[in-house]
Amino acid sequence: MIPHLWGIYREQQHSPGREFDDAEILRLVAKHVEAAGCQVHLKTPEDLRGANDPSPSLVFLMCERIEVLGLLEPLEMKGIPHVNPLQAVLNTYRDRMIPLLAASAIPIPKSRIISSNSSDPDHPSPQPPTDPFPIWIKRADVHNTQSGDVELVLSPEELRITLASLHGRGISRVVLQQHIPGDLIKFYGIGKPLASHRKDVWFQWFYHRDQELARYPFSEEALQTLTQQAASAIGLEVYGGDAIVTPAGEFFLIDINAWPSFALFREEAAPRIAEWLLRRLRQGALS
Ligand SMILES: Nc1ncnc2c1ncn2[C@@H]1O[C@H](COP(=O)(O)OP(=O)(O)OP(=O)(O)O)[C@@H](O)[C@H]1O
Numbered sequence: 173m174i175p176h177l178w179g180i181y182r183e184q185q186h187s188p189g190r191e192f193d194d195a196e197i198l199r200l201v202a203k204h205v206e207a208a209g210c211q212v213h214l215k216t217p218e219d220l221r222g223a224n225d226p227s228p229s230l231v232f233l234m235c236e237r238i239e240v241l242g243l244l245e246p247l248e249m250k251g252i253p254h255v256n257p258l259q260a261v262l263n264t265y266r267d268r269m270i271p272l273l274a275a276s277a278i279p280i281p282k283s284r285i286i287s288s289n290s291s292d293p294d295h296p297s298p299q300p301p302t303d304p305f306p307i308w309i310k311r312a313d314v315h316n317t318q319s320g321d322v323e324l325v326l327s328p329e330e331l332r333i334t335l336a337s338l339h340g341r342g343i344s345r346v347v348l349q350q351h352i353p354g355d356l357i358k359f360y361g362i363g364k365p366l367a368s369h370r371k372d373v374w375f376q377w378f379y380h381r382d383q384e385l386a387r388y389p390f391s392e393e394a395l396q397t398l399t400q401q402a403a404s405a406i407g408l409e410v411y412g413g414d415a416i417v418t419p420a421g422e423f424f425l426i427d428i429n430a431w432p433s434f435a436l437f438r439e440e441a442a443p444r445i446a447e448w449l450l451r452r453l454r455q456g457a458l459s
């Protein structure tokens with residue numbers, strides 16, 4: 173029987189300015205999977221509601237809202253492989269990601285998760301903050317969905333205004349994070365390294381545009397190891413993120429996301445993702 177896979181698009185609100193790139197990587201992966209003899213049904217998160225289609229053999233997904241992931245949960249509970257696993261996508265929410273990375277000894281900027289409401293007695297906001305400025309303030313749940321979700325603030329006054337604005341938008345918890353000066357690197361990864369098969373894993377990095385680069389020297393191998401450790405701490409198999417290289421050539425992991433757009437590397441990444449999905453499909457059939 174021909175394996176039948178579902179691919180789930182990202183929610184539009186979670187792709188600000190990247191709607192095309194996000195949709196395109198999913199479509200291209202689907203083409204490669206179809207070329208290998210499988211059937212693919214691409215769905216929007218809305219399509220998952222109330223649908224009563226036959227269960228797929230594997231689901232690959234870019235959606236990230238808790239309620240949408242919840243719609244897929246019964247399928248994953250039945251043993252249908254999901255790439256990324258639903259738990260891994262939830263783990264990219266900042267309030268889970270930060271403790272998970274810290275517990276795996278991944279170098280991350282000093283971070284505190286606090287209430288955005290300065291009058292909340294159980295979770296008071298820092299008054300005055302103990303961190304030296306500038307500091308980053310980020311919504312604690314999902315990644316950047318609109319401007320204002322991630323801001324660099326330069327003073328206690330700016331911090332107060334930004335906290336109030338996030339609180340006013342209904343965002344109850346925020347991360348305050350140390351600013352790390354250095355070169356900003358973007359990375360992408362596909363696969364899970366087995367102890368002796370690092371080569372199985374596709375890895376790419378590049379300097380983020382729009383920055384004055386110092387080009388601090390660093391070990392590419394160390395960057396790959398670090399990003400793979402981070403992915404493994406979160407449970408991700410198709411991922412991307414941001415890291416900073418400091419003047420001393422050390423890394424800080426800023427962010428790791430599930431299934432990014434791979435925009436600059438779409439043509440190269442799509443067949444590698446498809447290969448990974450087919451491998452997961454074979455593993456699923458054996459288990
Ligand atoms: N602690 C930090 N030190 C230095 N720069 C930071 C720090 N935190 C965030 N940045 C800068 O802000 C950008 C966005 O931060 P982050 O990746 O955490 O948010 P995001 O919601 O994932 O946004 P995006 O979707 O744009 O990556 C980073 O790529 C980096 O340039």
Ligand SMILES: [Mg+2]
Binds near residue numbers: 413414427
């Ligand atoms: Mg980011």
